[in-house]
Amino acid sequence: MVQRGSVAIVGAAESDIGAVAALMSPLDLMAQGIHRALEDAGLTLKDVDGLFCATTQARTSAMSLVEYLGLPDAYTDSTIVGGSSFEIHVAHAHAALEAGLCTVAVIAYGSTQRTVGRRAASAREFNPYETPFRPFLPATAYAMAASRHMHEFGTTREQMAEVAVAARGWAQLNPVAWEKKPLTVADVLAARPISYPFTVRDICLVTDGGGAIIMTTAERARGMKQKPVYVLGCGQSITHASITSMPNLTHTGAIASGAQAYNAAGMKASDIDVLALYDAFTINTILFLEDLGFCPKGEGGRFVEGGRIAPGGSLPVNTNGGGLSYCHPGMYGLFILIEAVRQIRGECGARQVKKADTAIVHGNGGVLSAQATVILGGPATV
Numbered sequence: 290m291v292q293r294g295s296v297a298i299v300g301a302a303e304s305d306i307g308a309v310a311a312l313m314s315p316l317d318l319m320a321q322g323i324h325r326a327l328e329d330a331g332l333t334l335k336d337v338d339g340l341f342c343a344t345t346q347a348r349t350s351a352m353s354l355v356e357y358l359g360l361p362d363a364y365t366d367s368t369i370v371g372g373s374s375f376e377i378h379v380a381h382a383h384a385a386l387e388a389g390l391c392t393v394a395v396i397a398y399g400s401t402q403r404t405v406g407r408r409a410a411s412a413r414e415f416n417p418y419e420t421p422f423r424p425f426l427p428a429t430a431y432a433m434a435a436s437r438h439m440h441e442f443g444t445t446r447e448q449m450a451e452v453a454v455a456a457r458g459w460a461q462l463n464p465v466a467w468e469k470k471p472l473t474v475a476d477v478l479a480a481r482p483i484s485y486p487f488t489v490r491d492i493c494l495v496t497d498g499g500g501a502i503i504m505t506t507a508e509r510a511r512g513m514k515q516k517p518v519y520v521l522g523c524g525q526s527i528t529h530a531s532i533t534s535m536p537n538l539t540h541t542g543a544i545a546s547g548a549q550a551y552n553a554a555g556m557k558a559s560d561i562d563v564l565a566l567y568d569a570f571t572i573n574t575i576l577f578l579e580d581l582g583f584c585p586k587g588e589g590g591r592f593v594e595g596g597r598i599a600p601g602g603s604l605p606v607n608t609n610g611g612g613l614s615y616c617h618p619g620m621y622g623l624f625i626l627i628e629a630v631r632q633i634r635g636e637c638g639a640r641q642v643k644k645a646d647t648a649i650v651h652g653n654g655g656v657l658s659a660q661a662t663v664i665l666g667g668p669a670t671v
Contacts, residue, residue: 304498371655376525395504398499432484467616558583564604
Protein backbone atom coordinates (compact mmCIF):
# COMPACT_ATOMS: atom_id res chain seq x y z
CA MET A 290 0.00 0.00 0.00
CA VAL A 291 1.07 3.58 -0.62
CA GLN A 292 1.83 5.69 2.42
CA ARG A 293 -0.82 7.99 3.86
CA GLY A 294 0.04 11.62 3.19
CA SER A 295 3.20 10.87 1.19
CA VAL A 296 2.01 12.99 -1.77
CA ALA A 297 0.14 16.26 -2.02
CA ILE A 298 -1.82 18.34 -4.49
CA VAL A 299 0.03 21.63 -4.94
CA GLY A 300 -1.83 23.24 -7.85
CA ALA A 301 -5.42 23.30 -9.10
CA ALA A 302 -7.24 25.27 -11.78
CA GLU A 303 -10.11 25.16 -14.26
CA SER A 304 -9.73 25.99 -17.91
CA ASP A 305 -12.39 28.17 -19.46
CA ILE A 306 -15.77 26.61 -18.68
CA GLY A 307 -19.38 27.00 -19.79
CA ALA A 308 -19.31 27.69 -23.52
CA VAL A 309 -15.74 28.10 -24.73
CA ALA A 310 -14.36 29.96 -27.72
CA ALA A 311 -15.05 28.55 -31.17
CA LEU A 312 -12.53 25.99 -32.48
CA MET A 313 -11.04 25.25 -29.04
CA SER A 314 -10.35 21.54 -28.69
CA PRO A 315 -10.36 19.30 -25.61
CA LEU A 316 -6.55 19.33 -25.74
CA ASP A 317 -6.56 23.13 -25.80
CA LEU A 318 -8.65 23.08 -22.61
CA MET A 319 -6.36 20.49 -20.99
CA ALA A 320 -3.30 22.60 -21.79
CA GLN A 321 -4.99 25.77 -20.58
CA GLY A 322 -5.91 24.08 -17.30
CA ILE A 323 -2.40 22.65 -16.92
CA HIS A 324 -0.69 26.01 -17.40
CA ARG A 325 -3.08 27.68 -14.95
CA ALA A 326 -2.56 24.92 -12.37
CA LEU A 327 1.23 25.10 -12.80
CA GLU A 328 1.11 28.85 -12.24
CA ASP A 329 -1.00 28.21 -9.14
CA ALA A 330 1.70 25.83 -7.90
CA GLY A 331 4.65 28.05 -8.81
CA LEU A 332 5.94 25.53 -11.34
CA THR A 333 6.48 25.45 -15.10
CA LEU A 334 5.93 22.86 -17.80
CA LYS A 335 9.63 21.95 -17.58
CA ASP A 336 8.99 20.55 -14.10
CA VAL A 337 6.35 18.07 -15.32
CA ASP A 338 7.38 14.47 -15.91
CA GLY A 339 4.06 12.70 -15.32
CA LEU A 340 0.85 13.11 -17.35
CA PHE A 341 -2.52 11.58 -16.42
CA CYS A 342 -5.56 12.41 -18.55
CA ALA A 343 -8.83 11.16 -20.00
CA THR A 344 -11.49 12.45 -22.39
CA THR A 345 -14.13 10.87 -24.58
CA GLN A 346 -13.12 13.13 -27.47
CA ALA A 347 -9.64 11.65 -28.04
CA ARG A 348 -9.03 7.90 -28.29
CA THR A 349 -5.35 8.27 -27.41
CA SER A 350 -5.51 11.28 -25.11
CA ALA A 351 -2.17 10.68 -23.36
CA MET A 352 -0.33 10.34 -26.65
CA SER A 353 -1.99 13.46 -28.02
CA LEU A 354 -1.28 15.47 -24.86
CA VAL A 355 2.39 14.41 -24.84
CA GLU A 356 2.67 15.66 -28.41
CA TYR A 357 0.76 18.88 -27.66
CA LEU A 358 2.92 19.77 -24.64
CA GLY A 359 6.22 18.50 -26.02
CA LEU A 360 6.94 16.05 -23.17
CA PRO A 361 8.12 12.87 -24.92
CA ASP A 362 9.69 11.31 -21.81
CA ALA A 363 6.76 11.85 -19.43
CA TYR A 364 5.30 8.93 -17.52
CA THR A 365 1.72 8.59 -18.83
CA ASP A 366 -1.61 7.09 -17.79
CA SER A 367 -4.90 7.51 -19.66
CA THR A 368 -7.12 5.19 -17.64
CA ILE A 369 -10.73 5.97 -18.58
CA VAL A 370 -13.76 4.64 -16.70
CA GLY A 371 -16.00 7.66 -17.10
CA GLY A 372 -16.32 10.53 -14.68
CA SER A 373 -14.44 8.83 -11.83
CA SER A 374 -11.28 8.44 -13.95
CA PHE A 375 -9.61 11.38 -12.23
CA GLU A 376 -10.03 10.04 -8.70
CA ILE A 377 -8.44 6.83 -9.96
CA HIS A 378 -5.69 8.92 -11.54
CA VAL A 379 -4.99 10.40 -8.09
CA ALA A 380 -4.40 6.89 -6.75
CA HIS A 381 -2.23 5.99 -9.74
CA ALA A 382 -0.23 9.23 -9.51
CA HIS A 383 0.23 8.61 -5.78
CA ALA A 384 1.77 5.21 -6.53
CA ALA A 385 3.90 6.57 -9.40
CA LEU A 386 5.29 9.40 -7.28
CA GLU A 387 6.13 7.05 -4.42
CA ALA A 388 7.83 4.63 -6.83
CA GLY A 389 9.91 7.42 -8.38
CA LEU A 390 8.35 6.99 -11.82
CA CYS A 391 7.76 10.75 -11.88
CA THR A 392 8.34 13.74 -9.62
CA VAL A 393 5.61 16.18 -10.70
CA ALA A 394 2.36 14.65 -11.94
CA VAL A 395 -0.40 16.48 -13.83
CA ILE A 396 -3.98 15.19 -13.98
CA ALA A 397 -5.95 16.90 -16.76
CA TYR A 398 -9.31 16.90 -18.53
CA GLY A 399 -10.97 18.80 -21.36
CA SER A 400 -14.30 18.64 -23.16
CA THR A 401 -16.15 20.75 -25.72
CA GLN A 402 -19.38 18.77 -25.51
CA ARG A 403 -21.63 21.83 -25.39
CA THR A 404 -19.96 23.41 -28.42
CA VAL A 405 -19.81 20.30 -30.61
CA GLY A 406 -22.94 18.61 -29.27
CA ARG A 407 -23.24 15.85 -26.68
CA ARG A 408 -23.80 13.08 -29.24
CA ALA A 409 -20.67 14.03 -31.17
CA ALA A 410 -18.62 14.28 -27.97
CA SER A 411 -19.56 10.87 -26.60
CA ALA A 412 -20.95 8.27 -29.00
CA ARG A 413 -22.54 5.27 -27.27
CA GLU A 414 -21.55 1.69 -28.01
CA PHE A 415 -24.18 -0.76 -29.16
CA ASN A 416 -25.40 -2.94 -26.30
CA PRO A 417 -27.41 -5.95 -27.53
CA TYR A 418 -29.26 -6.23 -24.21
CA GLU A 419 -30.26 -2.55 -23.95
CA THR A 420 -29.94 -0.61 -27.21
CA PRO A 421 -32.94 -2.31 -28.93
CA PHE A 422 -35.17 -0.89 -26.19
CA ARG A 423 -34.01 2.65 -27.04
CA PRO A 424 -33.17 3.90 -23.54
CA PHE A 425 -32.37 7.60 -23.23
CA LEU A 426 -28.96 7.16 -21.65
CA PRO A 427 -27.62 7.99 -19.20
CA ALA A 428 -30.83 9.51 -17.79
CA THR A 429 -32.89 6.32 -18.10
CA ALA A 430 -30.29 4.29 -16.20
CA TYR A 431 -30.16 6.69 -13.27
CA ALA A 432 -33.95 7.01 -13.33
CA MET A 433 -34.15 3.25 -12.75
CA ALA A 434 -32.00 3.62 -9.63
CA ALA A 435 -34.09 6.56 -8.45
CA SER A 436 -37.36 4.69 -9.02
CA ARG A 437 -36.07 1.67 -7.13
CA HIS A 438 -34.93 3.86 -4.22
CA MET A 439 -38.39 5.42 -4.10
CA HIS A 440 -40.00 1.97 -4.12
CA GLU A 441 -37.77 0.42 -1.46
CA PHE A 442 -37.35 3.32 0.94
CA GLY A 443 -40.18 5.75 0.31
CA THR A 444 -37.89 8.42 -1.09
CA THR A 445 -39.92 11.23 -2.65
CA ARG A 446 -39.60 13.48 -5.65
CA GLU A 447 -39.51 16.44 -3.27
CA GLN A 448 -36.51 14.99 -1.45
CA MET A 449 -34.58 14.54 -4.67
CA ALA A 450 -35.51 18.09 -5.65
CA GLU A 451 -33.92 19.29 -2.38
CA VAL A 452 -30.56 18.13 -3.78
CA ALA A 453 -30.94 20.35 -6.85
CA VAL A 454 -32.07 23.32 -4.74
CA ALA A 455 -29.06 22.93 -2.42
CA ALA A 456 -26.67 22.77 -5.38
CA ARG A 457 -28.20 25.93 -6.84
CA GLY A 458 -27.79 27.70 -3.49
CA TRP A 459 -24.07 26.94 -3.51
CA ALA A 460 -23.78 27.94 -7.20
CA GLN A 461 -25.20 31.36 -6.37
CA LEU A 462 -22.08 31.86 -4.21
CA ASN A 463 -19.71 30.76 -6.99
CA PRO A 464 -18.79 33.54 -9.47
CA VAL A 465 -18.04 31.09 -12.32
CA ALA A 466 -21.07 28.80 -11.91
CA TRP A 467 -23.14 28.36 -15.08
CA GLU A 468 -26.63 28.42 -13.49
CA LYS A 469 -27.44 30.95 -10.76
CA LYS A 470 -31.15 31.61 -11.15
CA PRO A 471 -33.14 31.01 -7.94
CA LEU A 472 -34.54 27.48 -7.76
CA THR A 473 -37.22 25.97 -5.53
CA VAL A 474 -38.48 22.44 -4.99
CA ALA A 475 -41.63 23.43 -6.87
CA ASP A 476 -39.52 24.65 -9.80
CA VAL A 477 -37.72 21.31 -10.00
CA LEU A 478 -40.95 19.32 -9.94
CA ALA A 479 -42.62 21.54 -12.56
CA ALA A 480 -39.68 21.48 -14.99
CA ARG A 481 -39.70 19.56 -18.29
CA PRO A 482 -39.92 15.78 -17.70
CA ILE A 483 -36.98 13.77 -19.04
CA SER A 484 -37.15 10.20 -17.71
CA TYR A 485 -39.39 9.37 -14.76
CA PRO A 486 -38.94 10.40 -12.00
CA PHE A 487 -36.52 13.06 -13.31
CA THR A 488 -37.22 16.46 -14.75
CA VAL A 489 -34.49 18.46 -16.45
CA ARG A 490 -33.59 20.06 -13.09
CA ASP A 491 -32.72 16.65 -11.63
CA ILE A 492 -30.07 16.26 -14.32
CA CYS A 493 -26.62 17.79 -14.70
CA LEU A 494 -25.73 20.67 -16.98
CA VAL A 495 -24.24 20.26 -20.45
CA THR A 496 -21.20 22.55 -20.63
CA ASP A 497 -17.70 22.77 -22.03
CA GLY A 498 -14.74 22.85 -19.69
CA GLY A 499 -11.56 21.34 -18.37
CA GLY A 500 -8.85 21.78 -15.81
CA ALA A 501 -5.91 20.22 -14.03
CA ILE A 502 -4.38 19.43 -10.68
CA ILE A 503 -0.68 19.11 -9.90
CA MET A 504 0.71 16.46 -7.53
CA THR A 505 4.16 15.96 -6.08
CA THR A 506 5.82 14.32 -3.10
CA ALA A 507 5.02 15.60 0.38
CA GLU A 508 8.69 16.46 0.92
CA ARG A 509 8.80 18.71 -2.12
CA ALA A 510 5.35 20.14 -1.45
CA ARG A 511 6.31 21.62 1.92
CA GLY A 512 8.51 24.26 0.33
CA MET A 513 6.18 25.26 -2.47
CA LYS A 514 3.96 28.26 -3.17
CA GLN A 515 0.62 26.86 -1.97
CA LYS A 516 -0.43 25.11 1.23
CA PRO A 517 -0.18 21.39 0.43
CA VAL A 518 -3.35 19.33 0.30
CA TYR A 519 -2.35 15.79 1.20
CA VAL A 520 -3.77 12.58 -0.24
CA LEU A 521 -4.77 10.55 2.82
CA GLY A 522 -6.61 7.64 1.25
CA CYS A 523 -8.05 6.27 -2.00
CA GLY A 524 -10.41 3.50 -2.99
CA GLN A 525 -12.22 2.19 -6.06
CA SER A 526 -14.87 -0.34 -7.08
CA ILE A 527 -16.22 -1.18 -10.53
CA THR A 528 -19.38 -3.24 -10.13
CA HIS A 529 -20.73 -3.34 -13.69
CA ALA A 530 -20.72 -1.55 -17.05
CA SER A 531 -24.37 -1.72 -18.13
CA ILE A 532 -27.18 -0.72 -15.79
CA THR A 533 -28.92 -4.04 -16.49
CA SER A 534 -25.93 -5.77 -14.88
CA MET A 535 -25.85 -3.61 -11.73
CA PRO A 536 -26.03 -6.05 -8.78
CA ASN A 537 -28.32 -3.80 -6.71
CA LEU A 538 -29.82 -0.55 -7.98
CA THR A 539 -29.78 1.06 -4.53
CA HIS A 540 -26.30 -0.04 -3.36
CA THR A 541 -23.33 1.35 -5.29
CA GLY A 542 -19.63 0.55 -5.37
CA ALA A 543 -19.13 3.61 -3.17
CA ILE A 544 -19.70 1.28 -0.22
CA ALA A 545 -16.47 -0.54 -1.07
CA SER A 546 -14.46 2.41 -2.43
CA GLY A 547 -15.36 4.53 0.58
CA ALA A 548 -14.39 1.77 3.00
CA GLN A 549 -11.01 1.41 1.29
CA ALA A 550 -10.37 5.16 1.42
CA TYR A 551 -11.41 5.49 5.07
CA ASN A 552 -9.21 2.54 6.00
CA ALA A 553 -6.18 4.00 4.19
CA ALA A 554 -6.76 7.41 5.77
CA GLY A 555 -7.48 6.03 9.24
CA MET A 556 -10.68 8.06 9.28
CA LYS A 557 -14.47 7.74 9.27
CA ALA A 558 -17.35 9.79 7.90
CA SER A 559 -17.65 11.90 11.04
CA ASP A 560 -14.05 13.11 10.51
CA ILE A 561 -14.93 14.76 7.17
CA ASP A 562 -15.54 18.52 6.96
CA VAL A 563 -16.44 18.98 3.26
CA LEU A 564 -18.08 16.61 0.77
CA ALA A 565 -17.51 16.78 -2.99
CA LEU A 566 -19.80 14.19 -4.58
CA TYR A 567 -20.39 13.48 -8.26
CA ASP A 568 -23.95 14.75 -8.69
CA ALA A 569 -24.79 14.09 -12.33
CA PHE A 570 -28.33 13.32 -11.11
CA THR A 571 -30.09 14.20 -7.87
CA ILE A 572 -30.28 10.54 -6.85
CA ASN A 573 -26.48 10.33 -6.92
CA THR A 574 -26.04 12.62 -3.94
CA ILE A 575 -28.59 10.63 -1.93
CA LEU A 576 -26.97 7.29 -2.81
CA PHE A 577 -23.45 8.48 -2.04
CA LEU A 578 -24.41 10.08 1.27
CA GLU A 579 -25.73 6.68 2.27
CA ASP A 580 -22.98 4.53 0.82
CA LEU A 581 -20.16 6.70 2.21
CA GLY A 582 -21.60 6.48 5.72
CA PHE A 583 -23.13 9.90 6.29
CA CYS A 584 -26.58 8.42 6.89
CA PRO A 585 -28.06 4.90 6.97
CA LYS A 586 -29.10 3.13 3.78
CA GLY A 587 -32.55 4.30 2.76
CA GLU A 588 -32.39 7.48 4.84
CA GLY A 589 -30.73 9.70 2.21
CA GLY A 590 -33.94 11.36 1.08
CA ARG A 591 -34.97 12.35 4.59
CA PHE A 592 -31.37 13.31 5.37
CA VAL A 593 -31.25 16.07 2.73
CA GLU A 594 -34.55 17.66 3.76
CA GLY A 595 -34.67 21.12 5.30
CA GLY A 596 -31.54 22.46 3.64
CA ARG A 597 -29.13 20.20 5.54
CA ILE A 598 -26.68 20.11 2.60
CA ALA A 599 -27.35 23.65 1.34
CA PRO A 600 -25.49 26.83 2.37
CA GLY A 601 -26.12 27.35 6.07
CA GLY A 602 -26.90 23.65 6.60
CA SER A 603 -25.02 21.31 8.90
CA LEU A 604 -23.19 19.34 6.16
CA PRO A 605 -21.44 21.18 3.29
CA VAL A 606 -21.99 19.15 0.11
CA ASN A 607 -20.93 20.21 -3.40
CA THR A 608 -19.96 23.72 -2.41
CA ASN A 609 -19.14 24.82 -5.96
CA GLY A 610 -22.72 24.19 -7.12
CA GLY A 611 -22.00 20.70 -8.40
CA GLY A 612 -22.64 19.21 -11.79
CA LEU A 613 -26.25 20.28 -11.35
CA SER A 614 -25.52 24.03 -11.34
CA TYR A 615 -21.78 24.82 -11.60
CA CYS A 616 -20.60 22.92 -14.67
CA HIS A 617 -20.65 19.44 -16.14
CA PRO A 618 -18.54 18.92 -19.27
CA GLY A 619 -19.31 15.22 -19.68
CA MET A 620 -16.83 13.82 -17.14
CA TYR A 621 -17.01 15.78 -13.91
CA GLY A 622 -14.62 14.03 -11.54
CA LEU A 623 -11.73 16.50 -11.89
CA PHE A 624 -13.86 19.45 -10.83
CA ILE A 625 -14.76 17.99 -7.45
CA LEU A 626 -11.05 17.50 -6.78
CA ILE A 627 -10.39 21.16 -7.64
CA GLU A 628 -13.16 22.35 -5.32
CA ALA A 629 -12.00 20.17 -2.43
CA VAL A 630 -8.46 21.51 -2.79
CA ARG A 631 -9.70 25.10 -2.77
CA GLN A 632 -11.88 24.51 0.29
CA ILE A 633 -8.97 23.02 2.26
CA ARG A 634 -6.76 25.92 1.19
CA GLY A 635 -9.46 28.40 2.28
CA GLU A 636 -9.84 30.08 -1.12
CA CYS A 637 -13.58 29.85 -1.76
CA GLY A 638 -14.76 33.29 -0.71
CA ALA A 639 -18.50 33.51 0.01
CA ARG A 640 -18.91 29.72 -0.16
CA GLN A 641 -15.92 28.92 2.05
CA VAL A 642 -16.62 26.38 4.78
CA LYS A 643 -15.38 27.66 8.15
CA LYS A 644 -13.68 24.42 9.16
CA ALA A 645 -12.29 22.66 6.12
CA ASP A 646 -9.34 20.53 7.19
CA THR A 647 -10.59 17.36 5.51
CA ALA A 648 -12.60 16.57 2.39
CA ILE A 649 -14.00 13.46 0.77
CA VAL A 650 -14.10 13.47 -3.01
CA HIS A 651 -16.24 10.81 -4.63
CA GLY A 652 -16.24 10.17 -8.37
CA ASN A 653 -18.80 8.22 -10.37
CA GLY A 654 -18.30 6.76 -13.84
CA GLY A 655 -20.62 5.19 -16.37
CA VAL A 656 -24.12 4.40 -15.10
CA LEU A 657 -23.31 4.11 -11.37
CA SER A 658 -20.60 1.73 -12.63
CA ALA A 659 -17.13 2.90 -11.57
CA GLN A 660 -16.86 4.42 -8.09
CA ALA A 661 -13.69 6.02 -6.77
CA THR A 662 -13.12 7.83 -3.49
CA VAL A 663 -10.29 10.15 -2.43
CA ILE A 664 -9.81 11.62 1.06
CA LEU A 665 -7.81 14.83 1.25
CA GLY A 666 -6.46 16.78 4.21
CA GLY A 667 -4.57 19.94 5.07
CA PRO A 668 -1.24 20.12 6.93
CA ALA A 669 -2.88 19.54 10.31
CA THR A 670 -4.00 16.06 9.23
CA VAL A 671 -0.53 14.56 8.61
